[in-house]
Amino acid sequence: MASEPAASPRFFVLKKGEIGSRHDVDVGKSEPVNRGDAALCPRCGGAIGMLQWLPPYRVELVLHGEELGDFMETSGDDLLVSERFARAFREEGLTGLEGFHPVEVVRVRRKRRGPKPVHVPHYLAVTPCFSHAAVDMARSRIVYADDPPTCEECREATKNAIYGYTLEPGTWRGEDIFRPRGLYGRLTVSERFARFVERHGFTHMKLTPTEQLVWDPIGLGPPVTKQG
Structure with a gap:
């Protein structure tokens, strides 16, 4: 009897919680703010990330909600995670985060x-890895500003709208949190990561299945499907 085909892995977009939520907070990097070089595509040489944040890691927090949560986004590629999140992430063997540098909270306002x-x-302070996982351009619904990506490695091009995306089969190497080729700006996580967040009740995190992501700041609508 033939075995059932394995289900395709599910992925989610990770963002901070909603504005106005209980854990709503803004993060400002406190002086001195030292910067390193941005990551570059090894093939075309184009920038694929923001300038690297270097020590000292100091921040000021502006709390809009009621209490501080487990997860915060910064003005670059780095994230802030609570000590309890970091401990559980390591103990359970999840992958994809680098750094784990202690952060000094200078002020909470x-x-x-x-x-x-x-x-x-x-x-x-942690930095999600740049992954080999690649956006499937044929199956994803992305509206590009001009031409689609020309570099097969980074697959970077300016985007005007996203109506869901999927990853190209065989490109993901098992990371639990990462930035995929073609959408480095979208923090993508595995189903194992999603279960991890739910099980521990980590706060100020919003998870959306990648195929359900809608980002359309100027109201262009979804891409037009070409008729065969």
Whole structure:
């Protein structure tokens, strides 16, 4: 009897929680802010990421919600994660994050009236890896500003809208959190990562299946499907 074909792995887009949520917070990097070079495509030489954040890792937080959560986005490719998140990530053998540098929280300021948070977690700066996983250009619904990508390695091109994307079969190498070729700006995570977040109840994280992602800032609508 023939065995059933293995189901395709599922992936999710990871973003910070909604504006106005209980854990809504802004992150500002505190002086001195030192920068390194941005990552470059090994084939075409184009930039595929933001300038690297170098020590010292110091931040000021502006709390819009009620308390600080486990996850924050910064102004670059780096993320801030709580110590409890970092510990569980390592203990359970998840992959895809680099760095884990301790961060000094210089100041926490409330945007609205109310008491300052009683507990300020210890945070670490982490950097998601640039993955070999590649966006499947034929099956993804992406509206490009001009021409589609010309470099087969980085697959970078300016985008005006995204109506879901999938990864090209055989390109993912098992990372649990990563930036895929062709969409380095979209933090992508595995189904194992999604279960990990749910199981531990980590806060200020929003997970959306990649095929359901909608990003259309100027209202172009989905790409027109070519008729055969």
